[in-house]
Amino acid sequence: MNPATRSPLMWVVHLSVLLIVALWTLPTAGLLISSLRDKDQLAVSGWWTSLSTSSQNIVVRAPGPETQVERDGKFVISGNLLEGQQGRISAFGFNSREPAAFKAGETAELNDGEKLTVQADGNFEIVSDKKMEGSRGQRVFVTASSPPRFTFDNYGEVLSAEGIGRSFINSLTVAIPATIIPIMIAAFAAYALAWMPFPGRAILIAVVVGLLVVPLQMSLIPLLKLYNGVGAFFGVPAKTYVGIWLAHTGFGLPLAIYLLRNYMAGLPREIMESARVDGASDFDIFVKIILPLSFPALASFAIFQFLWTWNDLLVAIVFLGAGPDELVLTGRLVNLLGSRGGNWEILTASAFITIIVPLIVFFSLQRYLVRGLLAGSVKGG
Amino acid sequence: MLFQLVKAAGFMLGGVIGCAAYFWGTSFILDLIFPSKGKSGAVASRNLRITNAIRPWLFLGPALLALTIYLIYPVFMSLWYSVHDRAGQNFVGLSNYVWMVNDGEFRQSIYNNFLWLLVVPALATFFGLIIAALTDRIWWGNIAKTLIFMPMAISFVGAAVIWKFIYDFRPEGSEQIGLLNAIVVAFGGDPQAWITLPFWNNFFLMAILVWIQTGFAMVILSAALRGIPEETIEAAVIDGANGWQIFFKIMVPQIWGTIAVVWTTITILVLKVFDIVLAMTNGQWQSQVLANLMFDWMFRGGGDFGRGAAIAVVIMILVIPIMVWNIRNAAKEMKGH
Numbered sequence: 267m268n269p270a271t272r273s274p275l276m277w278v279v280h281l282s283v284l285l286i287v288a289l290w291t292l293p294t295a296g297l298l299i300s301s302l303r304d305k306d307q308l309a310v311s312g313w314w315t316s317l318s319t320s321s322q323n324i325v326v327r328a329p330g331p332e333t334q335v336e337r338d339g340k341f342v343i344s345g346n347l348l349e350g351q352q353g354r355i356s357a358f359g360f361n362s363r364e365p366a367a368f369k370a371g372e373t374a375e376l377n378d379g380e381k382l383t384v385q386a387d388g389n390f391e392i393v394s395d396k397k398m399e400g401s402r403g404q405r406v407f408v409t410a411s412s413p414p415r416f417t418f419d420n421y422g423e424v425l426s427a428e429g430i431g432r433s434f435i436n437s438l439t440v441a442i443p444a445t446i447i448p449i450m451i452a453a454f455a456a457y458a459l460a461w462m463p464f465p466g467r468a469i470l471i472a473v474v475v476g477l478l479v480v481p482l483q484m485s486l487i488p489l490l491k492l493y494n495g496v497g498a499f500f501g502v503p504a505k506t507y508v509g510i511w512l513a514h515t516g517f518g519l520p521l522a523i524y525l526l527r528n529y530m531a532g533l534p535r536e537i538m539e540s541a542r543v544d545g546a547s548d549f550d551i552f553v554k555i556i557l558p559l560s561f562p563a564l565a566s567f568a569i570f571q572f573l574w575t576w577n578d579l580l581v582a583i584v585f586l587g588a589g590p591d592e593l594v595l596t597g598r599l600v601n602l603l604g605s606r607g608g609n610w611e612i613l614t615a616s617a618f619i620t621i622i623v624p625l626i627v628f629f630s631l632q633r634y635l636v637r638g639l640l641a642g643s644v645k646g647g
Numbered sequence: 648m649l650f651q652l653v654k655a656a657g658f659m660l661g662g663v664i665g666c667a668a669y670f671w672g673t674s675f676i677l678d679l680i681f682p683s684k685g686k687s688g689a690v691a692s693r694n695l696r697i698t699n700a701i702r703p704w705l706f707l708g709p710a711l712l713a714l715t716i717y718l719i720y721p722v723f724m725s726l727w728y729s730v731h732d733r734a735g736q737n738f739v740g741l742s743n744y745v746w747m748v749n750d751g752e753f754r755q756s757i758y759n760n761f762l763w764l765l766v767v768p769a770l771a772t773f774f775g776l777i778i779a780a781l782t783d784r785i786w787w788g789n790i791a792k793t794l795i796f797m798p799m800a801i802s803f804v805g806a807a808v809i810w811k812f813i814y815d816f817r818p819e820g821s822e823q824i825g826l827l828n829a830i831v832v833a834f835g836g837d838p839q840a841w842i843t844l845p846f847w848n849n850f851f852l853m854a855i856l857v858w859i860q861t862g863f864a865m866v867i868l869s870a871a872l873r874g875i876p877e878e879t880i881e882a883a884v885i886d887g888a889n890g891w892q893i894f895f896k897i898m899v900p901q902i903w904g905t906i907a908v909v910w911t912t913i914t915i916l917v918l919k920v921f922d923i924v925l926a927m928t929n930g931q932w933q934s935q936v937l938a939n940l941m942f943d944w945m946f947r948g949g950g951d952f953g954r955g956a957a958i959a960v961v962i963m964i965l966v967i968p969i970m971v972w973n974i975r976n977a978a979k980e981m982k983g984h
Contacts, residue, residue, distance in 0.1 A: 275890070276784070283781050283791050286774075290795045290858065293809045296826060300812065312824045439651055443659040448713075450666040455710035462703040468981065470707070475977040477718050479915050479970050483941050483959040485717060487952050488724035490945075491735065492716075507651075511658065516717025519710055545684075548702055549674040577802030579922045580942070591651065596804040600926050603808065610812060610824070617808035621801045628800035632793060639863065640870050 294621075301618045304415035305611035321356070321411040323365060328392060328403040341394045343403075348388030353412035358384045365407035376404065384408065420615035428606075430616050432590055433598040437620075439507060440582065440594055441575040444514035445568055451515065452522030453564065457552050459523065460530040461538060471527070477520040486584055489513065493585065505587040513585050514578075518571045525570075528641055529563035530556060566638025569631050573624050595620040666709065673705045722963070728956035735952045743957040753958070756935045760965075762849050763856075763920065763936065768913040770857045772906060775864025779872055780894060782865075792869070796862035803859070803922030810855045811927060816840040845933040852934060855923050860916065864909045871905035872898060911969045918965055937962050 300313045310322050326347045334341045347355065357366035360376055368374045370386040380394040382404065392404060425431040458464075459471055497504030533556065541551050557564075575581075579596040586592050593601075599613075599620055606612045628635065681694035732739050747753045778795060782788035798806065815825030819838055823829040828838040842848045875898055883897045899906075921938035928934045930943065941958040944951050 279781050279784055283778070283785060283788070286778055286781075287791045287794050290798065290861070292826070293813055293858070294797070294801070297809045297812060308824070310824070311822055312826065312829050314826070314829075435652065439655040443655055443662060446659050447662040447666070450663055451709045451713065454666075454670055454706040458703040458706035462699075462706065464700065464703040467703075468978070471981065472974050472978060474714075475974050476970050477714060479966050479973060480718055480722060481915075481919050481938075481959070481962045481966055483919065483938055483962050484725045485721035486942075487728055487945060487956050487959065488721040489717065491724075491728075491952070507655065508658065511662075512713070513717060516713045519713055520718070523710060547674065547678070548706075549671065552706075573800055577805070579802070579804055579925070584945075596802050596922070599804050599808060603811070603926055610815070613808055614812065617805050621805040624800040624802065625797065628797060629793075632796070636796075636866055639866055 297614050298618055300610060301420055301614035302416045302418070303420075303611070304417055305420060305609075307412065307415060308611050308614075316416075317414055319411050319413050321409060323407065323409055326406050326408060328390065328406055330403040331398040331400055334392075334394075334398050341397050343392040343398070345390060346388040347384065347390050347406060347408055348410065353388070353410045354386050355384060355388055355408045355410050356386070357409040358382075359407045360405065362407065366409050380404075382406070420611040421619070424612055424615045424619065428602065428612060428616060429590055429593070429598060430595070430619050433593055433595045434619065436592060437576055437595045437623075440510055440514070440586070441572055443507075443511045444518070444575040445572045447511060448515040448518045448522050448571060449564055449568060452519055452526055452567070453557065453560070454552070455519075455523050456526035456530055457548075457556055459527045461556075462548065474520050474523050474527075478524060480520075482517060482580060485517070486580075490584060503587070505585060505592070507586070507592075510581060510585045513581055514571075514575050517581065518574065521570065522567050525567050525638060525641055526560060526563050529560055533559055562634060562637055563641065565631070565634040566641065569627060569635050570638055572627060576624055669709065670706065673708075674702065677701060677705065725956045725959050725963070728952050729960045730953075732953050733951040739953065743953045746954065747957055747961070752930075752935055752940060755933055756930075756937045756940045757961075759849055759933075759935060760918065760937050763853055763917045764914060766850070766853050767856050767860070767917045768910045770853075771860040771913050772864045772868075772909050774857065774861040775866075775909065776868050776899070776906070778861065778865045779869035780898075783869060783872060792862075792865060796866060798859045799862045801859065803855075803920075804926050806855050806859055807923050807926035810851075810858075811842070814841040814851060842928055842934070843932045848928065848932055848934045852923055852927055855927075856917065856920060860913050864913070867905060867909050868902065871902040875901050911972065915966060915969060918962055 296313045299316055300308055303313065303316055307316070328347070329343055329345055331343070333345075334343045336342075347358075355370045357369055358374070359365045359367040360374060360382060361367065368384070370384060373381050373383045376382055376392075378394075379396075380392050380398065382390065382392050384390045384406065388410075390406065392398070425434075459467060459474075493504045493509055496502075537555060537559075538551055541555055546554070577596065578594075579600065582594045583597050586594065588597065599616055602613060602616055677698050681697050683691045683695040683698065686694065728735050729743055730740060731737060778792075782791050785791070801809070812824075813826045814828075815823070816828055816838055817823050817825070823832055823838055827841060832838055841851050879897055879901065880893060883893050888897065919938050920936055921942060924930060924934060924936050924939045925942070930936070930939050937958055941955050941962070944955040944958060
């Protein structure tokens with residue numbers, strides 16, 4: 267291909283990749299931006315407008331006649347319609363048919379002889395010659411434009427009031443032991459399957475490959491029964507952290523054994539044979555030679571398992587209680603979707619807290635993740 | 648709170664030390680009972696043979712125990728529960744299965760799962776392949792790949808929130824804060840409550856899984872594309888093939904095996920899809936799927952373990968062909984070594 271025919275085609279490639287990347291990142295970006303916006307702005311305008319000054323029509327009720335004061339023989343109600351919020355009022359009105367009849371700074375004559383003046387900064391005055399009566403304040407329609415506001419308030423709120431902070435600790439409590447423990451168990455098993463000859467080895471490997479795809483759903487009911495039985499027998503709660511650590515260990519083992527066995531089987535035979543000639547036992551060979559050499563595979567699996575246990579919802583809601591000291595982040599988020607379905611400031615901030623840890627792991631350790639995926643999928647079944 | 652973390656760290660440490668102690672201790676005891684060092688030739692070789700026969704099982708022991716308790720035993724027990732009543736006590740024959748076939752919600756789930764199976768693996772693999780091919784040609788391809796791969800790290804529930812925000816619906820006339828409705832309105836359409844539209848809502852939920860899984864497909868297919876021998880492509884160029892022909896007639900056929908692996912892996916995932924449906928619709932508006940229905944029956948009205956297990960068995964049966972295919976591939980692979 268010569269450069270002349272190549273360049274327009276390359277432009278198409280660049281543009282289409284750019285489009286795809288935008289499509290794949292915008293959803294997450296929208297979540298992040300929204301979580302940082304002021305909740306009143308978030309509720310009325312899309313996140314893509316968050317950098318522009320937003321204009322909104324709001325209805326405010328002025329304080330009632332009981333707040334009027336007499337000044338120079340006139341009765342006055344005054345205050346600020348924006349109540350300390352930042353923003354500018356461009357227009358106002360007192361009638362829902364003409365909500366923007368007057369410009370800021372003008373004086374409107376209300377139906378009963380009262381005069382309403384609204385300034386751009388929100389200060390207003392209702393002036394009347396006679397004492398104002400009635401129990402409710404005057405309705406005022408204003409067109410207010412507010413500058414973009416970004417804040418960490420949403421995060422502060424979900425971390426304390428919505429229990430996300432506590433759930434964060436719970437998720438860590440679940441994920442870390444559930445990542446470390448299967449690695450130990452799987453590494454020894456993988457070594458046995460890779461380098462120790464014994465009858466039935468091929469069948470065992472086939473069983474592990476088969477178990478890779480057994481749906482979790484098959485395990486739920488029998489294990490729930492088993493856990494309840496064990497709990498009742500020993501007089502301990504059925505849903506405990508120990509229970510979920512062991513459950514994650516069991517469910518993670520097929521992939522762990524499979525990945526590690528594939529990797530270990532690819533290590534050069536000569537190293538082990540020379541060590542054996544020097545009188546090293548299988549245990550020594552494993553601990554001193556195989557384990558250090560298998561570090562990339564161990565790291566790959568650790569990342570998979572951590573992401574899977576942190577992101578898991580099903581195992582957590584079946585095998586762990588729903589109390590505040592046990593509910594994990596994903597479970598909490600599902601609950602919030604039900605109870606605070608319309609409060610996007612809470613949902614976006616909560617969701618971002620639940621995905622930030624996996625994202626950090628992903629961006630810092632992506633190399634190992636990719637290597638693990640390739641070892642698991644391209645090589646074997 | 649602090650106590651909880653200390654407890655978790657303690658368990659972790661205890662688990663690791665326990666594992667180490669088990670493996671080291673059993674090896675030590677084995678060598679103590681059947682010593683091979685410092686013995687005469689015949690005894691040493693006999694002992695060595697015995698230890699070599701026993702040691703693999705010591706290494707495998709904990710793993711086999713965990714696999715048996717958490718995966719093998721439950722498979723058989725689920726079969727057993729599926730022919731028993733809701734509490735798992737009285738044998739009821741096939742009545743759970745009969746109920747299932749006549750249940751409208753189950754048939755809806757099967758239909759929806761079928762749609763998912765048709766759409767998600769195909770789209771994710773297709774996008775993955777195209778993106779892999781495109782990004783391999785540009786200098787910033789790796790950055791693009793990282794960004795497209797990123798949703799893989801996000802939980803299904805997190806992804807559900809992200810996309811629910813995109814599908815958010817406000818009544819006509821008020822400003823839309825959901826991206827999809829904002830685009831529709833900008834082009835003069837009417838806003839829709841997307842996830843409540845029967846039939847179509849399935850596709851809006853599928854989009855989430857495609858978004859997550861495309862990165863997986865892309866990473867694996869990209870590696871496969873790079874593994875294609877240069878000569879085959881050069882030969883095609885010399886023969887005057889154009890870009891499309893090279894891609895579809897030379898490159899794609901050489902990576903069919905990998906495409907099949909990606910396809911089946913995503914298929915398995917689709918059969919188990921649960922979190923997305925639970926978080927987005929919980930099966931309302933005719934968007935139910937098998938895994939969510941199974942979970943529902945596990946706890947509905949105190950829980951019906953018979954029906955729940957029967958649905959789980961259906962999922963298992965759907966997985967079996969892929970399982971067999973995987974095992975045969977792995978066996979072929981092992982013979983090659």
